[in-house]
Amino acid sequence: MPDPVTSSGKPLLRALAGETLPRPPFWLMRQAGRYLPEYRALRAKAGSFLELCYTPALAAEVTLQPIRRFGMDGAILFSDILVVPHALGQELDYVEGEGPRLDPVCDRGALGRLSAAGVDTILAPVYETVARVRSALPPETALIGFAGAPWTVATYMVEGGGSKDFAAAKRFAYGDPDGFQGLVDLLVETTVLYLRRQIDAGAEAVKLFDSWAGVLPEAEFRRWVIAPTARIVAALKRSHPAVPVIGFPRGAGHLYEPYLADTGVDALGVDTALPLSVAKSLQRRRPVEGNLDPVALLVGGEALQRSALEILEALADGPFVFNLGHGVLQGTPPEHVAELAALIRGWPGHTG
Amino acid sequence: MPDPVTSSGKPLLRALAGETLPRPPFWLMRQAGRYLPEYRALRAKAGSFLELCYTPALAAEVTLQPIRRFGMDGAILFSDILVVPHALGQELDYVEGEGPRLDPVCDRGALGRLSAAGVDTILAPVYETVARVRSALPPETALIGFAGAPWTVATYMVEGGGSKDFAAAKRFAYGDPDGFQGLVDLLVETTVLYLRRQIDAGAEAVKLFDSWAGVLPEAEFRRWVIAPTARIVAALKRSHPAVPVIGFPRGAGHLYEPYLADTGVDALGVDTALPLSVAKSLQRRRPVEGNLDPVALLVGGEALQRSALEILEALADGPFVFNLGHGVLQGTPPEHVAELAALIRGWPGHTG
Numbered sequence: 015m016p017d018p019v020t021s022s023g024k025p026l027l028r029a030l031a032g033e034t035l036p037r038p039p040f041w042l043m044r045q046a047g048r049y050l051p052e053y054r055a056l057r058a059k060a061g062s063f064l065e066l067c068y069t070p071a072l073a074a075e076v077t078l079q080p081i082r083r084f085g086m087d088g089a090i091l092f093s094d095i096l097v098v099p100h101a102l103g104q105e106l107d108y109v110e111g112e113g114p115r116l117d118p119v120c121d122r123g124a125l126g127r128l129s130a131a132g133v134d135t136i137l138a139p140v141y142e143t144v145a146r147v148r149s150a151l152p153p154e155t156a157l158i159g160f161a162g163a164p165w166t167v168a169t170y171m172v173e174g175g176g177s178k179d180f181a182a183a184k185r186f187a188y189g190d191p192d193g194f195q196g197l198v199d200l201l202v203e204t205t206v207l208y209l210r211r212q213i214d215a216g217a218e219a220v221k222l223f224d225s226w227a228g229v230l231p232e233a234e235f236r237r238w239v240i241a242p243t244a245r246i247v248a249a250l251k252r253s254h255p256a257v258p259v260i261g262f263p264r265g266a267g268h269l270y271e272p273y274l275a276d277t278g279v280d281a282l283g284v285d286t287a288l289p290l291s292v293a294k295s296l297q298r299r300r301p302v303e304g305n306l307d308p309v310a311l312l313v314g315g316e317a318l319q320r321s322a323l324e325i326l327e328a329l330a331d332g333p334f335v336f337n338l339g340h341g342v343l344q345g346t347p348p349e350h351v352a353e354l355a356a357l358i359r360g361w362p363g364h365t366g
Numbered sequence: 367m368p369d370p371v372t373s374s375g376k377p378l379l380r381a382l383a384g385e386t387l388p389r390p391p392f393w394l395m396r397q398a399g400r401y402l403p404e405y406r407a408l409r410a411k412a413g414s415f416l417e418l419c420y421t422p423a424l425a426a427e428v429t430l431q432p433i434r435r436f437g438m439d440g441a442i443l444f445s446d447i448l449v450v451p452h453a454l455g456q457e458l459d460y461v462e463g464e465g466p467r468l469d470p471v472c473d474r475g476a477l478g479r480l481s482a483a484g485v486d487t488i489l490a491p492v493y494e495t496v497a498r499v500r501s502a503l504p505p506e507t508a509l510i511g512f513a514g515a516p517w518t519v520a521t522y523m524v525e526g527g528g529s530k531d532f533a534a535a536k537r538f539a540y541g542d543p544d545g546f547q548g549l550v551d552l553l554v555e556t557t558v559l560y561l562r563r564q565i566d567a568g569a570e571a572v573k574l575f576d577s578w579a580g581v582l583p584e585a586e587f588r589r590w591v592i593a594p595t596a597r598i599v600a601a602l603k604r605s606h607p608a609v610p611v612i613g614f615p616r617g618a619g620h621l622y623e624p625y626l627a628d629t630g631v632d633a634l635g636v637d638t639a640l641p642l643s644v645a646k647s648l649q650r651r652r653p654v655e656g657n658l659d660p661v662a663l664l665v666g667g668e669a670l671q672r673s674a675l676e677i678l679e680a681l682a683d684g685p686f687v688f689n690l691g692h693g694v695l696q697g698t699p700p701e702h703v704a705e706l707a708a709l710i711r712g713w714p715g716h717t718g
Contacts, residue, residue, distance in 0.1 A: 178528075181695055184661035188669040228617070231659050231673070231691075232641040265580070267619030268641050289584040289620050307583050309536035317540035321583070339583075343533055 026087040026156040029335050030219055030258040030281050030301055037361045038326070038334045039087035041158070042311075042351065044341030045080040046092045050348060052079050063108040064100070067093050068139040074146035081155055083348065084355045088156045088219075088335075089147060091212065093140055095162025095223055098204055099171045101136040102128040118174030121186060122193030130204055137208060141215040148216030159217030161208055163224035163263070164201035164242040171197070180229050187238060194238075202242050206249040213254050221260040221283065222246065227273075228265020228285075235269050240276050247278040260303060264340070274300055286339030290328035301333035306354075308343045314350040322354055326361050378439040378508040381687050382571055382610040382633050382653055389713045390678070390686045391439030393510070394663075394703070396693030397432040398444045402700060404431050415460040416452070419445050420491040426498035433507055435700065436707045440508045440571070440687075441499060443564065445492055447514030447575055450556055451523045453488040454480040470526030473538060474545030482556055489560060493567040500568030511569030513560055515576035515615075516553035516594040523549070532581050539590060546590075554594050558601040565606050573612040573635065574598065579625075580617020580637075587621050592628050599630040612655060616692070626652055638691030642680035653685035658706075660695045666702040674706060678713050 025039035047053055053076055060066040067073055077092040096114050100106040104127070105117040119125060148157050162170075169183040170176070177183070187194040209220050227239045247259050262283030263273050274282055274296055284293045284304035293302050310321040325336065336358050342351070377391035399405055405428055412418040419425055429444040448466050452458040456479070457469040471477060500509050514522075521535040522528070529535070539546040561572050579591045599611050614635030615625050626634055626648055636645045636656035645654050662673040677688070688710050694703070 176530075179660070179692070179695065181661050181664060181697075184659065185665055188659075188662055188673075189665040189667070228639055231638050231657075232643075233673075233676070234659075235639075265617070265619075265639070267617075267639060268644050269639075286583050287580055287587075287617070287619060287621075291584075292620050305583075307536065307540075307586075308531070309533050310540055312533060313537055313541040315541070321540075321585075324585070340531070343531065345533075 024087070024154055024156040024218070026158075026335060027218060027258070029333050030260065032301055032333045034331065034333050037359060038330050038336045040336035040355070040358050041086040041088035041090060042080075042342055043090075043338050045084075045086060045090065045351075046076045047342060048344045049342055049346040050079055050083070063094070064097075064106065067097055070139050070142040070146055073139075073143040074150065077143070077147045078150055080351075081151065084351055085152075086155070086355070088158050089151055090158040090221070091140070091144055091147065091160060091217065093143070093160070095160075095167055096170055097137060097140065098133075098161060098167055098201065098208060101133040102130060102200065102204060103132065104128065104171060113176050114170060116170060116174045118182070119171045119197065120182060122190055122196065125193070125196055125200070128200060130200065130207075133204055133207060134211070137211070141211045144212050144215035144217055156218045157216055158219050158221055158260075159209060159212030160221040160223060161205045163222045163227070163239065163246075163261075164198045164205065165230070165238040166224045166226045167201055168194070168197055168238075169226050180226060184229075184234075187234065191237075198238060198242050202245050205246055209246070209250060210253055213250075213257050217257070219258045219260060220250070221262060222279070224261070224263040226265075227263035227269075228267065232269060235266070236272070239263055239266070239269075240273055243273070243277040243279070251278065270296060281335070283337065284339065288339075290325065294328055294332070297329060297332045297334065301335065302329060303335035303337045305337070305339035308338050308340050308346070311338065311350050311354060312343045312346045314347065314353065318350060318354060319357065322357055326358070330361060376439070376506055376508040376570070378510075378687060379570060379610070381685050382612065384653055384685045386683065386685050389710060390682050390688045392688035392707070392710050393438040393440035393442060394432075394690050394694055395442070397436075397438060397442065397703075398428045399694060400696045401694055401698040402431055402435070415446070416449075416458065419449055422491050422494040422498050425491075425495040426502065429495070429499045430502055432703075433503065436703055437504075438507070438707070440510050441503055442510040442573070443492070443496055443499065443512060443569065445495070445512070447512075447519055448522055449489060449492065450485075450513060450519055450553065450560060453485040454482060454552065454556060455484065456480065456523060465528050466522060468522060468526045470534070471523045471549065472534060474542055474548065477545070477548055477552070480552060482552065485556055485559065486563070489563070493563050496564050496567035496569055508570045509568055510571050510573055510612075511561060511564030512573040512575060513557045515574045515579070515591065515598075515613075516550045516557065517582070517590040518576045518578045519553055520546070520549055520590075521578050532578065536581075536586075539586065543589075550590060550594050554597050557598055561598070561602060562605055565602075565609050569609070571610045571612065572602070573614060574631070576613070576615040578617075579615035579621075580619065584621060587618070588624070591615055591618070591621075592625055595625070595629040595631070603630065622648060633685075633687070635689070636691065640691075642677065646680055646684070649681060649684045649686065653687065654681060655687035655689045657689070657691035660690050660692050660698070663690065663702050663706060664695045664698045666699065666705065670702060670706060671709065674709055678710070682713060
């Protein structure tokens with residue numbers, strides 16, 4: 015008997031279109047990566063992390079690895095949100111165990127070092143990766159493209175890497191809002207181009223990652239998270255009205271609601287800390303995606319079962335995509351991902 | 367003419383008791399510290415950071431420095447939340463520019479290394495600091511004691527320092543909840559003792575810092591944030607019913623509400639990301655304290671004025687203590703603190 019979920023159209027796209035499926039589709043943020051031995055083997059043979067992102071044969075292979083093992087309903091392009099600043103001319107390095115390092119763009123004066131002229135050429139290999147993955151995916155699996163949202167990408171560009179307090183990025187944004195607006199405008203424009211090309215190459219849905227949305231006060235959240243996201247969504251809707259956009263303003267708390275109301279995203283990624291009752295009320299307006307704690311997946315056993323079931327009970331009776339609330343952690347045993355996949359596929363128990 | 371705010375009782379204590387004052391009292395988290403040249407001068411002469419915390423003459427002097435300069439309505443004991451694990455026998459070091467390093471307590475087995483036996487002796491200098499500060503403070507200035515809340519202190523103890531994803535702490539908590547409960551129980555007990563002694567020595571209010579409350583899913587937040595806090599508050603209310611307890615579950619978002627309802631705290635510290643409309647609705651139930659973005663203070667000028675006025679307009683017509691949403695940042699110019707103090711003292715403009 016065919017799985018009823020996959021019998022008509024790709025389940026992930028049906029859920030993102032607002033349909034409630036008998037069992038929710040699933041994929042996991044950072045489902046391709048270091049926790050998989052086949053990724054580590056391939057990574058050891060590749061050059062730098064950035065070369066891996068820019069080598070279509072390898073990036074496509076990495077994208078497909080978790081699909082072969084676990085059969086997620088969605089494959090997410092293997093890449094990094096920082097290829098956009100890199101394509102804009104910012105120097106970028108990944109330091110093993112430390113994360114990304116960029117030559118910081120601290121103020122308005124430094125913006126002159128950036129240029130959109132080379133973006134399409136530099137990012138061409140990413141589009142090629144998308145095309146390769148699309149042609150290799152099983153027919154029921156949807157391909158998700160993505161980009162970092164402007165605020166989050168800007169924090170890395172200004173801080174020169176990750177940050178604890180985002181003092182440099184906020185300092186620029188609060189102290190010279192017009193200058194910072196120039197950076198955000200450039201990112202809006204580039205992100206629209208980048209996502210359009212991904213869609214043209216085969217991406218069937220796109221996700222905007224705003225990982226550091228949760229550190230801004232409301233007024234700044236509206237200006238640097240909601241407004242740029244709304245512009246990107248509007249532009250994508252003009253060119254590609256049928257492609258769903260998932261917005262993920264991680265940690266937005268009470269500001270998830272205005273984000274949903276004012277950005278135009280088709281679906282909402284919710285983080286681990288968002289109470290399920292709140293996710294449920296957001297789901298009445300738009301499909302939601304989330305929000306298992308990656309540490310529950312790392313720990314496995316009863317903690318995983320309990321947390322995953324709690325989420326399924328709260329959200330699977332509406333339009334829902336099961337996902338984590340943040341990316342898969344490095345030390346996660348692949349068997350735990352298999353357990354989670356089995357649990358979701360067996361949902362709800364009585365029809366299994 | 368005397369300042370009407372200070373004409374009857376200490377303004378900070380009146381606000382924490384639920385009174386709405388003509389202009390709100392204020393103090394700033396991390397108001398004593400590295401941004402002050404007099405702190406840096408004293409620090410250069412002291413030994414390690416921990417020695418500074420344990421030397422009453424110096425710690426008292428540091429506590430008083432910002433009061434002399436800016437006349438805040440509250441002085442907060444200069445110490446660190448990690449003196450509690452240190453007093454429990456955990457090795458602790460502060461690495462310049464990197465933050466604290468502890469010998470991690472990763473699992474139930476490691477709990478045997480901890481003991482409450484030495485706590486009172488090791489922390490005696492802290493109580494002595496409290497007594498010294500109390501006797502040196504201007505009569506209108508209230509003295510605030512503090513401790514880290516059990517979840518937050520436990521994250522440092524288990525991670526061995528700061529963390530990005532709290533994977534080790536959550537792994538312990540999710541994977542062996544009974545073992546982790548043992549650690550939290552020890553912290554509840556020790557924190558009650560520690561805060562009682564601070565109050566006996568002269569602290570007139572206490573604040574519980576739960577800086578990492580915001581990383582937990584709701585069920586875990588209830589178990590590791592709300593429940594231990596409720597036990598601490600109940601114990602303090604038995605011994606010292608008149609001393610207000612300020613709870614600060616930073617980043618709690620929608621969970622501020624159950625925190626307020628279920629912990630018994632007298633007042634609520636709110637972080638920068640909490641919308642003012644939400645802070646306002648919480649204020650209908652209990653006094654609130656917050657929530658200026660420390661980066662607005664760092665930047666100064668228009669960004670500072672605008673953000674501070676927005677907060678005053680939203681919250682100063684109810685029981686309110688003006689504070690930051692997180693600690694003063696290192697590079698903050700002291701003149702910006704003076705500007706902020708003048709702005710609050712001048713509030714509301716038409717009676718100034």
